Amino acid sequence: MPQPRRSPLTRERVLRAAVRLADKHGLDALSMRRLAASLKVEAMSLYNHVTNKDDVLDGMVDQIVGEITRPTPGGAWKAEMRVRATSARDVMLAHPWAAMLVVSRISVGPNMLGYIDATLGTLREAGFTWAETDRAWNAIDCYIYGYTLQLQNFPIDPAEYASAAAEYLPMLPADQYPYMHDLSSRVANGTHDGTHDFSFGLELILDALERMVASRGGGSQ
């Protein structure tokens, strides 16, 4: 009598379930017991496939890093960087728990390593020295993670910036916080939309980097 065997528990299945659970109910809701329950299993059974909860978190990070489109070394570096940065942001916005995990632990999964290698390679092949490549990579990543975290943790939906600004305006007296008061007024009355678009800072950095290689390329050497 072939009872309906449910597919066996594997590390892959556990990690996918963890990502799904965190996507749906938030990282706080991801406990070993709940994760096990979502797989119709007891909590301790998970420990046959992952070493502990940190291992789960690491695996989750590497899994979603796999969703980021990698740049291709040798290509047009600026466009490549734009694509990979935007993709990284999109992926982390799609998995709101991800950015926090990425910055709060170091991940050395295969996806992460490949992602970093492609990024370094793209910059290096574009003519940056190794020191510049290392720092440029870091600067761009800092911006990506910083931007994503700030956007995600801002509790107001962009569609409600105007009404929220109007609501909070009384808490920002003009004599005490003149500039915030001014800015909030403009957001409230629609003069300024208050959005922080990703490309502003990204292009700032990319343009500055471009000038860096260009100045050397046009120089004596």
Added chain:
Amino acid sequence: MPQPRRSPLTRERVLRAAVRLADKHGLDALSMRRLAASLKVEAMSLYNHVTNKDDVLDGMVDQIVGEITRPTPGGAWKAEMRVRATSARDVMLAHPWAAMLVVSRISVGPNMLGYIDATLGTLREAGFTWAETDRAWNAIDCYIYGYTLQLQNFPIDPAEYASAAAEYLPMLPADQYPYMHDLSSRVANGTHDGTHDFSFGLELILDALERMVASRGGGSQ
């Protein structure tokens, strides 16, 4: 008989103790019970002075934000921004738990509001439009937080980069991760120090912003 009255519990004292405890033993060690114990009091007594643990965390953030030196509107904006960015980084490195908290919650304490107001004002008075001011502020902050978080969570001390790179090199085969392999080799043999200095990315952004105002200042208007 005047028994040695210990100073009364106040919100201020609780928050200061929380900061001290987190500084010394890490944010994970900050439980309500331990926090209470450090004040020679029981856990539930704290709830007469703070509403819950989140309130404690918010208070801690605002307290250390008070340590950041604010820029002064009307001053030389680039230098002012450099000082405030560097100061913010220093403060957050001195309180390793702070960056994570700052980005994972929105804080509306008086110190935070004043800090933001000063930053916005400095940019605005420098000739940036409100839209530019808002986005420039955001871009710089993204970099500050991103940089601090990445630096803090990197598990290797800069003094040990070379030896660590040598150790991990076998895990980065040249055929699979050519660029990481190359970079790690250079760090291992001392050709490249592997440090990500804060000013690199910061000056990238500040220079780009400067070009933004300069181009308008030198234009028709």
Added chain:
DNA sequence: GGTGAAAGACATACAGTGTAAGCAATAGCT
């Protein structure tokens, strides 16, 4: 087909978490 071994799922238990509810003692004010 029978047998030994390994793997995986489970049950129990422990120390720790945030905090709700109720009680006791103190302090300040009239």
Added chain:
DNA sequence: AGCTATTGCTTACACTGTATGTCTTTCACC
């Protein structure tokens, strides 16, 4: 002096990650 509000303490609950030990199922080999 007596009332009231504040503050601290005790107990309790639901929940966390995971160490430990046991039981069942599966698989390789003769």
